[in-house]
Amino acid sequence: MPDPVTPMFNVQIDGVWHQFPKGTRVIEACEQAGSYVPRYCYHKKLSSPGNCRMCLIEMGFPKLGPDRKPELGADGKPIINWMPRPQISCAQDVAEGMGVRTNSALVKECQRGVMEFLLINHPLDCPICDQAGECRLQEFSVDYGDSKSRFLENKVKKPKNVVLGPRVTLDDERCILCSRCIRFCHEIAHDDVLGFVDRGSYTVLTAHPGKRLENNYSLNTVDICPVGALTSTDFRFKMRVWFLKETKSICTSCATGCNTIIGTREDVIYRQTPRENDAVNSCWMCDYGRLNFYYLQSERRLLEPQIRSEGKLVAAHWPIAIAQAALQLKQFSGPEIAIVASGRMTNEELWLTLQLVKILGVELIDIVPRIGAGDDILLSTDRNPNTNGAHLILHLDSGPGASLPAIAEAVNSGRLKALLALGENPIRFGVTPEKLANLPAFVVLDILSNAATEHATIVLPACGFAEKRGSTVNGDGRLQRLNRAVRAPGEARDDWEILRDLLQALGGTDSLYSIEDVFRQMAEAVPQFAGLSLSKIGDLGIHVMEADECPPPPFDPEAADIEEAEAKRPPGR
Amino acid sequence: MSVTVPRPKLNWRERLYLPAIVAGLAITFKHFKNMLLGRTKVTMQYPEQKWDSSLPDYYRGAPALVRDEDGRVRCVACQLCEFICPPRAIKIIPDEIPSNDRFAKVEKYPEEFDIDMIRCIFCGMCEEVCPEQAIFLRKDYAITGFTRAEMVHHKEKLLEIGGVMHGVVLKWNEKK
Ligand code: SF4
Ligand code: SF4
Ligand code: FES
Numbered sequence: 001m002p003d004p005v006t007p008m009f010n011v012q013i014d015g016v017w018h019q020f021p022k023g024t025r026v027i028e029a030c031e032q033a034g035s036y037v038p039r040y041c042y043h044k045k046l047s048s049p050g051n052c053r054m055c056l057i058e059m060g061f062p063k064l065g066p067d068r069k070p071e072l073g074a075d076g077k078p079i080i081n082w083m084p085r086p087q088i089s090c091a092q093d094v095a096e097g098m099g100v101r102t103n104s105a106l107v108k109e110c111q112r113g114v115m116e117f118l119l120i121n122h123p124l125d126c127p128i129c130d131q132a133g134e135c136r137l138q139e140f141s142v143d144y145g146d147s148k149s150r151f152l153e154n155k156v157k158k159p160k161n162v163v164l165g166p167r168v169t170l171d172d173e174r175c176i177l178c179s180r181c182i183r184f185c186h187e188i189a190h191d192d193v194l195g196f197v198d199r200g201s202y203t204v205l206t207a208h209p210g211k212r213l214e215n216n217y218s219l220n221t222v223d224i225c226p227v228g229a230l231t232s233t234d235f236r237f238k239m240r241v242w243f244l245k246e247t248k249s250i251c252t253s254c255a256t257g258c259n260t261i262i263g264t265r266e267d268v269i270y271r272q273t274p275r276e277n278d279a280v281n282s283c284w285m286c287d288y289g290r291l292n293f294y295y296l297q298s299e300r301r302l303l304e305p306q307i308r309s310e311g312k313l314v315a316a317h318w319p320i321a322i323a324q325a326a327l328q329l330k331q332f333s334g335p336e337i338a339i340v341a342s343g344r345m346t347n348e349e350l351w352l353t354l355q356l357v358k359i360l361g362v363e364l365i366d367i368v369p370r371i372g373a374g375d376d377i378l379l380s381t382d383r384n385p386n387t388n389g390a391h392l393i394l395h396l397d398s399g400p401g402a403s404l405p406a407i408a409e410a411v412n413s414g415r416l417k418a419l420l421a422l423g424e425n426p427i428r429f430g431v432t433p434e435k436l437a438n439l440p441a442f443v444v445l446d447i448l449s450n451a452a453t454e455h456a457t458i459v460l461p462a463c464g465f466a467e468k469r470g471s472t473v474n475g476d477g478r479l480q481r482l483n484r485a486v487r488a489p490g491e492a493r494d495d496w497e498i499l500r501d502l503l504q505a506l507g508g509t510d511s512l513y514s515i516e517d518v519f520r521q522m523a524e525a526v527p528q529f530a531g532l533s534l535s536k537i538g539d540l541g542i543h544v545m546e547a548d549e550c551p552p553p554p555f556d557p558e559a560a561d562i563e564e565a566e567a568k569r570p571p572g573r
Numbered sequence: 574m575s576v577t578v579p580r581p582k583l584n585w586r587e588r589l590y591l592p593a594i595v596a597g598l599a600i601t602f603k604h605f606k607n608m609l610l611g612r613t614k615v616t617m618q619y620p621e622q623k624w625d626s627s628l629p630d631y632y633r634g635a636p637a638l639v640r641d642e643d644g645r646v647r648c649v650a651c652q653l654c655e656f657i658c659p660p661r662a663i664k665i666i667p668d669e670i671p672s673n674d675r676f677a678k679v680e681k682y683p684e685e686f687d688i689d690m691i692r693c694i695f696c697g698m699c700e701e702v703c704p705e706q707a708i709f710l711r712k713d714y715a716i717t718g719f720t721r722a723e724m725v726h727h728k729e730k731l732l733e734i735g736g737v738m739h740g741v742v743l744k745w746n747e748k749k
Contacts, residue, residue, distance in 0.1 A: 125680075239667075
């Protein structure tokens with residue numbers, strides 16, 4: 001709903017009168033009215049340079065009578081005086097009484113002409129171009145262009161395969177000089193690196209001398225490039241886009257929780273791209289989060305449940321592994337057990353963890369904070385996607401990570417008898433490997449093997465973020481949803497199912513059959529989730545809490561930049 | 574709803590039955606006569622005899638990858654055939670051509686190209702869709718094997734069947 005104080009303007013689009021709030025771009029107004037205007041350089045989150053001329057329309061204003069009042073036609077509406085020349089619709093806001101024609105003969109002729117000019121020097125290498133299938137030039141040349149080229153001369157040669165930065169490769173011949181990438185770097189990433197040099201037919205996009213496109217947002221330029229000029233070095237030539245199954249999900253690499261689309265084919269993830277959500281990430285996401293999925297395909301994935309027998313970890317069946325885990329935990333009383341949960345777990349998993357805490361009478365429970373350098377664009381210093389969820393559900397009142405020293409001390413002093421590590425490696429917060437090895441019960445639920453898993457008494461392989469469903473609460477207190485894009489490898493199971501089975505083996509509740517049931521149960525107890533269900537969260541999430549309700553994790557000044565913080569993570573995570 | 578089909582009304586000739594027998598015997602005698610004169614030939618002794626030489630030009634045998642006169646594997650791994658193939662017989666893994674290669678400007682090639690000949694239905698869609706004139710249905714029809722794995726034609730096998738194709742458009746050679 002437009003703000004009631006914003007004045008509304010009457011605009012005639014293709015003969016029909018509509019109302020739009022002041023400040024609406026004409027190109028957007030046309031789209032809202034159902035007349036899509038093709039565009040290359042215009043992007044709704046960037047400034048409008050008006051340089052591609054694809055969005056030409058016919059525009060007019062009411063004919064004024066001698067009394068300076070609009071003359072009304074037979075239908076009681078103002079008569080429009082059309083301007084003789086076409087105008088671009090991307091750089092103009094709507095005005096009272098404005099008339100727009102998006103499909104007149106003149107407009108069609110303009111679109112055909114612009115398409116022809118754009119294709120004059122454009123190589124016809126669609127069979128090898130990665131953009132094929134999601135290329136605006138392909139689409140619009142079918143919709144608005146001609147089937148034949150009248151250009152017989154040689155096409156201009158420009159640099160190909162230009163490495164603009166560590167993650168972006170440029171093909172200058174395909175570039176249509178729309179300048180979206182230049183504007184993105186300048187306006188959104190605040191890192192002015194790209195520009196055009198040479199004029200006329202030989203204009204090329206290039207990085208400023210001595211600079212590289214290496215900021216943490218560089219791959220967004222690949223998304224907004226309407227053609228195949230900017231390509232992701234990582235995704236290039238790996239898979240044609242029309243094979244990719246697109247799953248709406250969220251990025252779990254930091255607390256921002258950018259909305260994403262995961263592109264997969266036959267259970268392999270090929271790429272992640274941002275999905276528009278103005279309350280979270282606009283149209284962007286950072287490169288670090290975008291490329292942080294390869295660990296799901298790592299060699300070190302845990303593929304089957306394992307039980308320690310005679311000093312060695314051996315593969316076991318799920319029911320046996322769960323029963324064993326329950327048996328090992330049950331031997332001890334609550335104060336002898338600690339649970340290390342994770343800020344990467346979903347709300348549903350944390351809720352079941354809380355039930356484990358209750359049934360075992362555990363007093364030591366915490367999550368492991370993960371801190372890295374943030375920026376004021378999207379990347380958060382909190383690299384856990386669900387710190388807020390953990391705070392809401394586990395009631396970590398003294399802040400995440402506050403009881404970790406106590407847990408480490410309890411293990412190292414031998415006071416603690418059983419440790420349940422859910423997706424976290426206790427060695428990272430000061431538990432010594434020798435003491436871990438001496439624990440009578442060390443149950444690990446994780447997706448990758450690490451230095452700690454080899455000391456486990458039970459290993460339960462779980463699912464990564466793209467392999468499961470569930471919800472998280474991001475740093476701003478927005479409840480968002482993960483969706484399953486691929487199946488988990490081997491015998492790895494959904495975390496919530498493992499926790500449910502463990503709870504059941506310990507004598508807990510038996511009525512949870514689906515993740516919806518878990519959410520329902522949780523929503524009854526957690527006031528912020530009251531009345532919600534997984535499906536009600538929707539694709540764009542719901543704001544459920546104020547960000548400052550949760551004390552922030554302590555900032556680690558040593559983690560000065562991403563690389564450094566990442567180097568500190570165990571490899572692969 | 575049931576339909577009652579009336580019995581055909583036979584005339585007296587048809588009811589007599591004999592004319593039909595005579596007509597039938599006449600055909601039998603014609604064959605007998607042809608046989609005595611050595612004019613019939615009914616069975617081709619496959620595989621000793623083959624009619625390969627009389628296969629029509631439009632015959633659709635096994636799909637195969639071709640090279641052009643320059644020896645370039647024409648396929649650029651666009652994966653359109655993989656997309657169009659109705660029984661999903663084709664599997665391609667694309668890769669980038671290294672920059673020191675003679676054909677580096679083509680940028681992309683199939684690192685792996687498999688056609689599962691158990692699945693292939695010889696429809697020729699792949700040949701039709703290919704924008705690079707790289708895949709053609711050749712005249713090989715005796716595709717056999719003892720295992721499923723043997724029935725998958727890998728890139729080498731496909732290039733071997735395909736051979737060199739003359740008269741195709743050399744779009745990557747001239748100045749585009
Ligand atoms: S001939 Fe038809 S079935 Fe066989 S590989 Fe080509 S497209 Fe597939
Ligand atoms: S359609 Fe032609 S060029 Fe494309 S992958 Fe198939 S054989 Fe190769
Ligand atoms: S979209 Fe309007 S000029 Fe490019």
